[in-house]
Amino acid sequence: MAFGPTVALDDVALTVERGQVHALLGENGSGKSTLIKILAGYHRPDPGGRVLVAGRALSFGNPVNAASLGCRFVHQDLGLVDTLSVAENLFLTSGFPARWGTIRWARLLRAARDDLARVGLDLDPRQPVAGLSPAVRTGLAVARALRPGAGNVALLVLDEPTATLPDDEVRQLLATVRAAAATGAGVLYVTHHLDEVFDIADVATVLRDGRVVASSAVPDLTRTRLVNQLLGSELDEAHASSQALPPPRANAVLRVHDLAAGQLRSLSLQVRAGELVGIAGLTGSGRESALAAVFGAVHPEGGDVLVDSTPLRPGHPRRAIDAGVAYLPADRKAHGGIMSLPAAANLTLPDLRALWRPPMLRLGAERVEARSWFSRLDVRPAGAVHLPLAALSGGNQQKVLLAKWLRCRPRVLLLDEPTQGVDIGAKAQIHQRIVAAADDGAAVVVSSADVDELVALCHRVVVLRGGHAVADLSGPALSVPAVNRAALAAER
Numbered sequence: 260m261a262f263g264p265t266v267a268l269d270d271v272a273l274t275v276e277r278g279q280v281h282a283l284l285g286e287n288g289s290g291k292s293t294l295i296k297i298l299a300g301y302h303r304p305d306p307g308g309r310v311l312v313a314g315r316a317l318s319f320g321n322p323v324n325a326a327s328l329g330c331r332f333v334h335q336d337l338g339l340v341d342t343l344s345v346a347e348n349l350f351l352t353s354g355f356p357a358r359w360g361t362i363r364w365a366r367l368l369r370a371a372r373d374d375l376a377r378v379g380l381d382l383d384p385r386q387p388v389a390g391l392s393p394a395v396r397t398g399l400a401v402a403r404a405l406r407p408g409a410g411n412v413a414l415l416v417l418d419e420p421t422a423t424l425p426d427d428e429v430r431q432l433l434a435t436v437r438a439a440a441a442t443g444a445g446v447l448y449v450t451h452h453l454d455e456v457f458d459i460a461d462v463a464t465v466l467r468d469g470r471v472v473a474s475s476a477v478p479d480l481t482r483t484r485l486v487n488q489l490l491g492s493e494l495d496e497a498h499a500s501s502q503a504l505p506p507p508r509a510n511a512v513l514r515v516h517d518l519a520a521g522q523l524r525s526l527s528l529q530v531r532a533g534e535l536v537g538i539a540g541l542t543g544s545g546r547e548s549a550l551a552a553v554f555g556a557v558h559p560e561g562g563d564v565l566v567d568s569t570p571l572r573p574g575h576p577r578r579a580i581d582a583g584v585a586y587l588p589a590d591r592k593a594h595g596g597i598m599s600l601p602a603a604a605n606l607t608l609p610d611l612r613a614l615w616r617p618p619m620l621r622l623g624a625e626r627v628e629a630r631s632w633f634s635r636l637d638v639r640p641a642g643a644v645h646l647p648l649a650a651l652s653g654g655n656q657q658k659v660l661l662a663k664w665l666r667c668r669p670r671v672l673l674l675d676e677p678t679q680g681v682d683i684g685a686k687a688q689i690h691q692r693i694v695a696a697a698d699d700g701a702a703v704v705v706s707s708a709d710v711d712e713l714v715a716l717c718h719r720v721v722v723l724r725g726g727h728a729v730a731d732l733s734g735p736a737l738s739v740p741a742v743n744r745a746a747l748a749a750e751r
């Protein structure tokens with residue numbers, strides 16, 4: 260299957276067995292999403308290929324046929340309705356049990372309990388979805404996909420279900436995935452996390468440049484072998500992420516005092532020029548809203564933010580940008596970029612001054628600049644600056660959005676989940692760029708569910724729990740177990 264000159268998939272063959280978890284891995288842009296979109300009936304591949312589901316041929320470009328053959332998909336966007344209950348969400352796609360035009364609630368609740376038990380979820384089906392943790396929400400989407408009322412399930416496809424989940428929630432979700440395979444469905448599981456492959460997968464297939472480079476039984480694999488299959492060369496993973504950090508300067512650039520927003524009750528923080536500070540915490544700890552509140556993307560309920568001793572006006576992101584603050588949000592599709600605009604335009608959007616020759620924007624110069632950032636962050640395909648952002652793979656979109664803020668040479672760089680969806684090689688490149696921005700004098704704050712990432716990347720890590728900072732770890736006290744201990748300790 261090709262998009263113009265880009266061959267996204269080339270002669271791909273794989274078999275997912277019933278009752279097994281089959282991991283699908285590959286660098287950003289290697290073709291994973293394209294394969295899933297073909298299975299889901301979204302893309303029609305070039306003639307010649309075929310897909311059999313439980314022995315029956317899939318009719319390409321036809322989502323209804325994919326569903327009737329028993330293919331189910333849990334995409335990164337889970338498609339849950341927050342204002343409805345767990346039970347109502349379960350029945351949304353398959354229809355509610357009804358008699359004489361009235362919903363039979365008792366029957367619905369009974370069936371919902373069975374659906375939840377099938378994937379090991381201990382939930383009250385009457386509770387609203389809005390209050391559920393991300394892992395439980397994903398588990399609920401899995402339970403919905405496996406509902407017997409929705410027909411026989413032959414294949415369950417999960418697209419990076421753990422991309423931004425904290426460790427303890429990943430464990431919870433993996434148990435749900437195991438339970439899903441135990442129901443007899445074949446599970447195709449897309450991930451960038453190698454640990455998960457060894458935790459739950461029976462088989463791992465690796466794509467590179469649209470081709471299958473290896474398909475191995477997981478017991479026959481080692482981590483090094485898998486990394487080599489992914490990257491096509493040796494990569495010293497430890498070296499890639501843990502690097503000697505340049506020391507921070509003396510002057511505090513960012514001062515946050517008693518900030519409150521959403522689940523964040525009180526955050527006070529000083530970040531010096533050249534300093535990399537991590538923010539850790541479980542779902543609900545206040546971590547998710549912390550950086551958005553500092554930037555003003557959400558209106559804080561209280562507190563002050565100062566950049567170089569000048570207070571920012573709360574809830575006014577444009578003022579924050581003018582003061583030299585850059586913010587990469589966690590949800591790149593909703594808030595991070597404009598998917599329909601070319602990648603080059605996304606890159607230059609926050610600061611067009613150098614490209615503006617009234618009454619025209621110098622589009623040629625914009626492309627030249629975008630190409631140079633593409634090469635610095637190894638965005639692929641290298642010549643794709645003119646393509647809409649939506650046409651880049653997820654990990655490459657993330658690199659473009661990071662480049663957009665690095666280009667502004669911010670005084671304060673706020674990064675929410677900066678390496679979500681990026682492959683292990685690209686993660687190391689992104690870390691190097693973030694360290695370079697700090698070395699250039701930026702005060703950097705990184706919020707991430709990935710504690711390994713924070714410990715490898717930051718001078719110190721502030722741990723949030725119950726909306727408050729409960730630990731500030733640095734030097735020898737900074738380690739993955741220490742951060743996890745602080746994040747998990749009993750609520751105050």
Ligand SMILES: Nc1ncnc2c1ncn2[C@@H]1O[C@H](COP(=O)(O)OP(=O)(O)OP(=O)(O)O)[C@@H](O)[C@H]1O
Pocket residue numbers: 262265266267285286287288289290291292293294639640646649650651652653654655680682
């Ligand atoms: N609609 C499209 N138009 C043009 N090119 C596309 C389109 N969709 C995908 N591509 C290209 O096809 C290739 C494969 O992309 P795909 O999204 O399948 O990668 P992926 O393995 O899912 O990557 P990631 O891990 O970053 O999500 C990439 O080079 C991508 O830019």
